[in-house]
Amino acid sequence: RKEVEQDPGPFNVPEGATVAFNCTYSNSASQSFFWYRQDCRKEPKLLMSVYSSGNEDGRFTAQLNRASQYISLLIRDSKLSDSATYLCVVNLGDTGRRALTFGSGTRLQVQP
Amino acid sequence: GAGVSQSPRYKVAKRGQDVALRCDPISGHVSLFWYQQALGQGPEFLTYFQNEAQLDKSGLPSDRFFAERPEGSVSTLKIQRTQQEDSAVYLCASSLLNPSTYNEQFFGPGTRLTVL
Numbered sequence: 001r002k003e004v005e006q007d008p009g010p011f012n013v014p015e016g017a018t019v020a021f022n023c024t025y026s027n028s029a030s031q032s033f034f035w036y037r038q039d040c041r042k043e044p045k046l047l048m049s050v051y052s053s054g055n056e057d058g059r060f061t062a063q064l065n066r067a068s069q070y071i072s073l074l075i076r077d078s079k080l081s082d083s084a085t086y087l088c089v090v091n092l093g094d095t096g097r098r099a100l101t102f103g104s105g106t107r108l109q110v111q112p
Numbered sequence: 113g114a115g116v117s118q119s120p121r122y123k124v125a126k127r128g129q130d131v132a133l134r135c136d137p138i139s140g141h142v143s144l145f146w147y148q149q150a151l152g153q154g155p156e157f158l159t160y161f162q163n164e165a166q167l168d169k170s171g172l173p174s175d176r177f178f179a180e181r182p183e184g185s186v187s188t189l190k191i192q193r194t195q196q197e198d199s200a201v202y203l204c205a206s207s208l209l210n211p212s213t214y215n216e217q218f219f220g221p222g223t224r225l226t227v228l
Binding site for chain 1 (some may be wrong): 143145147152153154155156157160167168171203205216217219220221222
C-alpha cells in the first residue's frame with residue numbers, strides 16, 4: 001500500500017466548475033501536509049499548506065482530518081490555468097524522515 | 113533571485129554508462145534533497161543533505177547511486193552502470209533551514225534521464 005494515495009483522474013471539468021480532490025495517508029505520525037501543483041514537464045510547486053483547522057487561499061480550500069488520515073482540496077470557479085496535476089504531500093517532520101512523501105497526483109483538465 | 117538550477121536538463125545514456133547530475137541550490141539553503149520521479153508517479157525521496165552531511169540515503173535504490181555535497185552547496189548525484197529502470201526525472205530541492213514542519217522545499221526543473 002502506498003503511503004499517500006490519490007485518485008489519478010483525470011478530472012475533466014468546465015470553466016467555472018467546483019472540483020474536489022481527496023487524498024489519504026497511512027502514517028499516523030505525519031506532521032505536516034501540503035498540496036503541490038505540477039504542470040506538464042515542470043517541477044512541483046507549493047500550492048498551499050494544509051492546517052488542522054482548514055485553510056483557504058482565494059479559490060482554493062484545503063481540509064485535514066487527522067482522525068481519518070484524509071486531506072482534501074477544493075477549487076472553486078475553475079480557470080483554464082488550473083489545469084495541472086495536483087500532488088498530495090505529507091511530511092513526518094522532526095519525528096522522522098525529513099523528506100516529503102508524495103502521492104501519485106490527480107490530473108485536472110479544465111475545459112472552455 | 114535565482115532558484116534551484118539543475119544540469120543537464122536532459123541526458124541520454126547507453127545502458128552501462130555512468131552519469132553525473134548536478135544541482136545548484138538556492139544560495140544559503142542548508143537542506144538539499146534529491147527525488148526521482150517516474151512517468152505518471154509522484155516524486156520519490158532518494159537522499160537528503162544538511163550542509164555537507166548526508167543525513168539520510170535510505171531512498172537510494174541501489175549501490176549504483178551515489179550523492180555528494182562536499183562544500184555544502186552544489187550537489188552531484190552519480191549513477192553508475194545505468195539501467196533502463198533508471199530512466200526518470202531527477203529532481204533536486206532545497207530549503208532554507210533544517211527541515212521543520214512547514215519549511216518550504218523549492219524544486220529545480222529536474223534532469224530527464226533516458227537510458228537506452
